[in-house]
Amino acid sequence: MTIELHGYQYSVYSWIARLALHEKGVAYRWVEVNPFVENIPVGYLATHPFKRVPALIDAYFVLYETGAITRYVDEAFEGPRLQPVEPRARARCNQIVSIADSYAYWPLVRQVFSQGVFRPAMSHPVDASEFQRGLEAAPRVLAALETIAGGGRYLCGNHLSLADIHLAPMIGYFVLADEGGALLRNYGRLNDWWLEFSARPAFAATMPRLPQV
Ligand SMILES: N[C@@H](CCC(=O)N[C@@H](CS)C(=O)NCC(=O)O)C(=O)O
Numbered sequence: 001m002t003i004e005l006h007g008y009q010y011s012v013y014s015w016i017a018r019l020a021l022h023e024k025g026v027a028y029r030w031v032e033v034n035p036f037v038e039n040i041p042v043g044y045l046a047t048h049p050f051k052r053v054p055a056l057i058d059a060y061f062v063l064y065e066t067g068a069i070t071r072y073v074d075e076a077f078e079g080p081r082l083q084p085v086e087p088r089a090r091a092r093c094n095q096i097v098s099i100a101d102s103y104a105y106w107p108l109v110r111q112v113f114s115q116g117v118f119r120p121a122m123s124h125p126v127d128a129s130e131f132q133r134g135l136e137a138a139p140r141v142l143a144a145l146e147t148i149a150g151g152g153r154y155l156c157g158n159h160l161s162l163a164d165i166h167l168a169p170m171i172g173y174f175v176l177a178d179e180g181g182a183l184l185r186n187y188g189r190l191n192d193w194w195l196e197f198s199a200r201p202a203f204a205a206t207m208p209r210l211p212q213v
Helices: 012-024 042-047 066-076 087-121 128-148 162-174 178-184 188-198 201-206
Strands: 004-007 029-032 055-058 061-064
Touching: 004 012, 012 066, 012 087, 012 162, 012 201, 042 055, 055 066, 061 066, 066 087, 066 162, 087 128, 087 162, 087 178, 128 178, 128 188, 162 178, 162 188, 178 188
Parallel strands: 004 029
Antiparallel strands: 004 055, 055 061
16 A cells, blocks of 8 residues: 655655655655645545644554654664664654754744745745844754764764754755855854755755745
């Protein structure tokens, strides 16, 4: 039975789920759902009662929450292991995923990317003060990540992990704003990681195609 991923083409969380599936080598069928519209298909609320994306359906197993989806993808399918086994490295990996959700998503994606890149590209009104607030909040997040990023090629050592997969789309959107890119360059290890990760074929293959500004 085909795995389905229900998501919105520009959603950063849907991008994370696609990246995990791609890196794991799992085939899936994409079902486009825009969670921001009023008239979302009623049936979707049975899949995701909080009206967010993404949601993964594997046979009759319905799963939402991106961190749960990426862990399931890693644990349920063959392919490269995407979570460290050693307890401290695994804890770091989980910590970075949680930091991305709790502290990075809002300023980096919803304030800087949405207001500085996405909304202008979609000809939607922009709130410049939200953009500014995102830029002001970002250094604290980037500094925290810089402190805990390991010295290896990836955030949790020399192997790709769900920490990289969760954070990269958020950074990928953030640096589309020139101000975001300039801020990231102040954090040497994080910037080196970013250069390494963003060169992976899966990153380009899954990156949303934004309308041209
Ligand atoms: N906690 C959810 C967050 C997902 C989320 O916020 N997705 C955004 C798109 S990137 C969404 O559906 N937003 C719709 C809305 O805010 O109404 C997860 O980890 O999957």
